[in-house]
Amino acid sequence: MSFPIVVLISGSGSNLQALIDQSLQGQLNVNISAVISNKADAYGLERAKQAAIPTHTLDHKLFESREAFDAELQKIIDQYSPKLVVLAGFMRILTESFARHYEGRMLNIHPSLLPKFKGLDTHQRAIEANEKEHGVSVHFVSAELDAGAVIIQASTEISSNDTAESLGNKVHTLEHIIYPLAVKWFSEDRITFHDGKASFDQTVLPESGIRYNEALK
Numbered sequence: 001m002s003f004p005i006v007v008l009i010s011g012s013g014s015n016l017q018a019l020i021d022q023s024l025q026g027q028l029n030v031n032i033s034a035v036i037s038n039k040a041d042a043y044g045l046e047r048a049k050q051a052a053i054p055t056h057t058l059d060h061k062l063f064e065s066r067e068a069f070d071a072e073l074q075k076i077i078d079q080y081s082p083k084l085v086v087l088a089g090f091m092r093i094l095t096e097s098f099a100r101h102y103e104g105r106m107l108n109i110h111p112s113l114l115p116k117f118k119g120l121d122t123h124q125r126a127i128e129a130n131e132k133e134h135g136v137s138v139h140f141v142s143a144e145l146d147a148g149a150v151i152i153q154a155s156t157e158i159s160s161n162d163t164a165e166s167l168g169n170k171v172h173t174l175e176h177i178i179y180p181l182a183v184k185w186f187s188e189d190r191i192t193f194h195d196g197k198a199s200f201d202q203t204v205l206p207e208s209g210i211r212y213n214e215a216l217k
């Protein structure tokens with residue numbers, strides 16, 4: 001496997017599992033070199049162990065500052081010399097120096113149609129805002145929270161009887177399709193990042209930030 005990646009998690013790891021599955025099925029030619037969690041009880045750590053992927057737990061509560069946590073996190077990550085760092089439900093805001101260190105080679109999946117609903121509790125906020133649609137965005141990670149160049153988005157309608165949970169389930173399904181797709185494109189050098197912007201090989205997308213609804217039919 002010529003394309004090492006490191007995945008950061010904080011919770012269940014269903015997006016990690018989607019990457020593991022597609023890698024094992026030969027649809028994604030990456031080597032998940034390590035999985036790192038800031039939460040010891042993250043089920044994603046179990047998923048990694050079941051796939052014989054090295055795991056690390058780094059409890060942010062044990063560090064005096066965000067900078068100290070990020071410095072240790074960077075040390076662990078760089079042992080693996082990844083070509084890509086994948087945030088998959090990683091729930092810590094990263095410092096500017098950390099974001100700059102991995103600029104152009106760190107992705108995040110965010111459960112909203114950015115730039116709408118940056119931050120947390122996005123499903124409930126979309127419902128309360130009477131949005132007609134909601135969805136998910138894969139983007140490069142920048143120092144500014146949830147503001148990096150968007151690579152791919154997928155959307156779903158919000159039904160009148162949707163709850164944050166039912167909407168979250170619909171979004172999760174979309175995530176498990178578009179995150180492996182974005183990682184695949186990046187690993188095949190069909191997405192590049194320059195000067196804060198994402199650009200795409202013409203075989204992928206005519207322009208950045210495309211909605212990829214048709215992929216879900």
Ligand SMILES: Nc1nc2c(c(=O)[nH]1)N[C@@H](CN(C=O)c1ccc(C(=O)N[C@@H](CCC(=O)O)C(=O)O)cc1)CN2
Pocket residue numbers: 087090091092093094095096099108109110111119120140141142143144145146147148
């Ligand atoms: N510098 C950046 N760091 C992170 C980004 C980013 O774009 N730039 N994306 C986030 C992921 N994320 C949303 O997609 C996100 C994660 C966490 C938070 C947050 O408020 N975290 C709190 C703790 C919350 C908790 O522990 O439950 C915090 O860090 O104090 C907002 C958005 C990953 N990092």
Ligand SMILES: NCC(=O)N[C@@H]1O[C@H](COP(=O)([O-])[O-])[C@@H](O)[C@H]1O
Pocket residue numbers: 009010011012013014015016044088089090091109110111119120136172175
């Ligand atoms: N702000 C970041 C954020 O909320 N990310 C969200 O965390 C979940 C992780 O699920 P998973 O652990 O099952 O992959 C995903 O829904 C992802 O969009």
